[in-house]
Amino acid sequence: MNRTLASSCAFAALFTVVLAAQKPAEDTLAESRIREVLGFLASDELAGRDSPSPGQDRAAEFLAAAFARAKLEPRGHLAGQEPSFFHAFTLPGVQLSTKGAKLTLRRGDEAQELVHGEDWRLWENGRAFTVRGEALALPAAGGDPRAARRAMSGRKLRVVPVETTAPVWLAAAGERRVVSQRVAGAAPLILLRAELATGEGATLDATLPAPEAMDVPLRNVVALLPGGDLADEIVVVCAHYDHIGVSPVAGEVDAINNGADDDATGTTAVLVLAEHFARRATPLRRSVLFACWSAEEKGLRGSRAFTEQPSVPLGSIVAVVNLEMLGRPERESAPFAWITGAAYSDFGAIAEAALVERGVAVEPFAMATQLFAASDNLPFAQKGVVAHSISAGTLHADYHQPGDGPERIAYAHMTAVVRGLAGVVEAFATRDGKPEWNEEGKRALARRR
C-alpha cells in the first residue's frame, strides 16, 4: 500500500467512526446480516443439511442460539415439557449397520479383505444382502451427480469409487441413520476407496447385515415473539432449513447440494425478520411464531409433524407466511415476488399490498397454483389455517443441484424482498381482520384433504 492510500484509508476510518456515532439505529434488515446467515447455512461445512445429518444439527443449534440472542421465547416444546426452541419429532428410518459385514475384492487369484472405514463405507442399505463374484462395473471416479442421484434407489448392489477427500466419504463416516423413504428395500450402496477401483476384471463378495429399524429423531426450530393487545392470535413466519445433503460421487466434482436458494434463503429471512421485530420498542398487536422446519425435502414432514403435535393451538394461528427460494431471480429487474395459490384466499391481496408498498412487485408465476401443494404451507392449509408460500425467484437449473450455492444468490434482490416481507408480517400482525379462504380455496382444499 502506498502512502497516499494509507492516509486516505485513515481518513476513511475516522469518517466511518463519525458516521457510526451519528447513525440513529442499527439496520436490522441489512444485506451484510443476510450474507452472514445464508453464508453459514449454505456453506460446504453443513454439507447440504440432510435429514438427519450432523450438518442439519449444526444449523438447528445455530438457529436456536440466534433466536435466544434475540431474546425470543422458546416455543418448540409441548405442554409439560421443558421450554425449548426445538420441536422434536421422529420419522421411521434405519440405523445402517456394518457389524459382521464382510467385503472381499478379487482380481484373478488375489483376494483382499476390505476394511470398513478405510477401504469402504456404507451409504445406503435397505436389507440383509449377500452377493458372490459380483463383477465391478464401476463408473469413472468423479461422475455426474444427476446420474448418481438417479442410481440411488436400486435393486442391485451399487459400488461407487470415491476419493477419501470427497464429501460423501466424510459424510459416510461412522454408523449413519437414514429415513426409510430413501432406503426401503434397496440394495446396498457402497463407497469404495478410489485407489481400489482400478483394473479390469475385479469382482466383489459382499455380506451385509440388515439395517436396524428405528425412529429417527429430527427437530423443527421454533421461537415466539409475544404480541400486544391481540397476543393470543399468532402469525407464523416459516421456512424449511433442511436440504438434500451430498450426492454419492467422487472428489473432483462438487457433490454438496448446498441448498442456498432452497431454502437457506427462506430460513435466513425467517431469522433476520425475527431479529428485526424483536428489536422493536413496542410489540406488534399479534404474536409472531418464527419456525424453521426440518425434513421438508422428505415430504413436508417437519411442518406436518408440527400440525399433528403443535406447540401452540392451531386455532390461534391467523396466517402462515411460508418462505421459499427468495434469492435467484435469474434476471436483471426490480425486486419481485410471487405467492402460491393466491386465488384461494385474501392472503395474496394483503401480502401484495404490503410488498408493493415497500417496492417489491408481485408477479404471476406459471406454476404458482401447482406449487401451493409443494411446500410447508400445505399441512397447515389442510388443517384449515390460511397458509401460503411466498417465493421471489425461479425454478432455476441449479434447483436440487450442487450449483445451488451461496455465491449465486442475488443478495441485493433478496434484501429488498426481505424488507418487503417485513411489511407483510406487520400487515398480518396488526390489521383488524384475519385472512380467510374464499370459495375457490375451499374447493381446492376439499380436494386435498
Ligand SMILES: [Zn+2]
Ligand atoms: Zn424448498
